[in-house]
Amino acid sequence: MFNKIDKYILKNFLVTFVFLLMAFSAIAIVIDFTEKVNDFVEKRVPAAEILIYFRDFLPYILALLFPIFIFVAVIFFTSKLANRSEIIAILSSGMSFSRLLRPYLAGAAIISFVLFIANHYIIPQANKSRLKFEEKYIMSKANYSHDNFHMRISPTEYIYMQSYNPESKTGYRFSYEKVSGNEIRQKITADRCLYDSIKKEWKLMEAIARINEGPVEIMQRYPFLFKKFSFTPNDLVSRREIKQMMTAPQLNAFIRKEEEKGSENLNEYYIEKYRRTASPFSAFILSIIGACIASRKVRGGSGIHLAIGLALSAIYIVMMQFSTTFSIKGSLHPLIAVWIPNIFFSFVALYIYRKYSK
Numbered sequence: 001m002f003n004k005i006d007k008y009i010l011k012n013f014l015v016t017f018v019f020l021l022m023a024f025s026a027i028a029i030v031i032d033f034t035e036k037v038n039d040f041v042e043k044r045v046p047a048a049e050i051l052i053y054f055r056d057f058l059p060y061i062l063a064l065l066f067p068i069f070i071f072v073a074v075i076f077f078t079s080k081l082a083n084r085s086e087i088i089a090i091l092s093s094g095m096s097f098s099r100l101l102r103p104y105l106a107g108a109a110i111i112s113f114v115l116f117i118a119n120h121y122i123i124p125q126a127n128k129s130r131l132k133f134e135e136k137y138i139m140s141k142a143n144y145s146h147d148n149f150h151m152r153i154s155p156t157e158y159i160y161m162q163s164y165n166p167e168s169k170t171g172y173r174f175s176y177e178k179v180s181g182n183e184i185r186q187k188i189t190a191d192r193c194l195y196d197s198i199k200k201e202w203k204l205m206e207a208i209a210r211i212n213e214g215p216v217e218i219m220q221r222y223p224f225l226f227k228k229f230s231f232t233p234n235d236l237v238s239r240r241e242i243k244q245m246m247t248a249p250q251l252n253a254f255i256r257k258e259e260e261k262g263s264e265n266l267n268e269y270y271i272e273k274y275r276r277t278a279s280p281f282s283a284f285i286l287s288i289i290g291a292c293i294a295s296r297k298v299r300g301g302s303g304i305h306l307a308i309g310l311a312l313s314a315i316y317i318v319m320m321q322f323s324t325t326f327s328i329k330g331s332l333h334p335l336i337a338v339w340i341p342n343i344f345f346s347f348v349a350l351y352i353y354r355k356y357s358k
Contacts, residue, residue, distance in 0.1 A: 005090055006103040012081070013107035017073040021062060024069070028061050029054050036138060043137050053133045056126035060244075063123055063279070066115060068313040070283050074104065074290030075309040082297045097357040101291055108287040112280040119276035120248040127244045152260060153230045156180065161193070164236050169195040171236070174204065176229070186211050190225070201228045243272040267327050270334035275324075278338045282316070285342060288349045292356040312348075316341050 002010070032054070040050060062069070081087050090100060149161040149171075162173030174193040178186040190204035207225040211218045246254055255269050289312065294305040319341040327337035 009103040010107050012077040016077040017069060017111060020069050020073050025058050032057060039138050045137050053130060056130040059118060059123045059126045060130060063118060066279060067282055067286060067316045070111060071286045071290050071309045071313040072306065074287050075294040075305045078291050078294035079305040082295055087295050101288060104287045104291045105284060108283040112283040116280040119279060124245055124247045131245060149236055169233050184212060195233050201226050243269050267334050271324050271327055271338055274335050274338040278342055282342055285345045285349050289352055292352045295356060316345060
């Protein structure tokens with residue numbers, strides 16, 4: 001059960017955290033508006049659309065800098081309590097230091113739960129609108145992947161396309177293979193292929209079809225060959241930010257689909273999946289570190305505590321960026337890459353807790 005002291009600390013924790021979010025939201029909007037104001041004016045973006053864009057922009061940027069907010073919030077109000085000798089009075093009343101951390105953990109649990117739901121469901125929905133706005137008014141065009149497609153469209157079917165033009169929905173140097181065991185049972189090649197969005201089928205130009213029936217191979221040429229495949233242009237056009245726009249169930253389904261196709265380099269999608277859970281968990285670690293550091297009155301007051309907090313939170317973010325880069329570009333497992341900062345700072349939290357709880 002929480003007593004008055006617990007409620008007092010928890011209230012200060014949550015109020016300070018919300019205040020920081022509101023303050024930084026205003027700063028983030030001003031900075032982003034300053035960077036994009038020329039695009040808004042040149043393309044005559046309606047004011048209503050700009051307001052909707054910033055509504056969807058805030059969840060993205062706030063979640064990105066979440067470690068800084070949680071750290072600074074804990075350090076800021078705890079340092080004020082320490083400077084007013086309230087921490088000393090609380091500990092002198094017989095409360096242990098570990099018991100003092102209970103409201104911090106409760107506050108971290110509340111914030112962590114909200115961020116967990118936001119990461120998995122709310123922020124991806126906001127990103128859809130935000131990225132659509134940026135593609136329409138800010139970027140010249142979406143980031144597409146155009147060349148050398150290798151894709152498995154079923155357990156026995158594979159396609160290859162040397163290049164693909166998303167605007168005309170035309171592919172070049174097309175190849176389709178159907179295999180059985182170690183043998184190719186059917187192969188179709190074409191100079192070009194064009195997708196008919198009405199009939200939901202592909203039109204193959206100058207196509208050659210080969211069918212392997214044991215010792216006999218049948219070959220036929222077609223000026224035009226219409227055929228339905230279990231893939232569409234949407235499977236070929238891959239935007240870099242697509243992982244940010246998918247909710248947790250959609251992201252899991254996308255990963256399974258890409259694995260069935262035989263797609264490579266899925267680490268960035270696994271990183272996004274694991275990051276959405278690892279990031280909220282950091283609230284507990286950073287809250288403990290912040291409470292321990294700021295609970296002692298030091299010369300220099302809150303300024304020293306805030307400087308330490310900003311430095312440690314910056315290290316956390318940089319470490320996350322380095323570990324995920326090693327996973328995408330190297331062989332580091334995505335799950336390990338995402339949790340490395342939490343594991344490292346867990347040991348830091350344990351060391352600081354033992355030092356400051358004495």
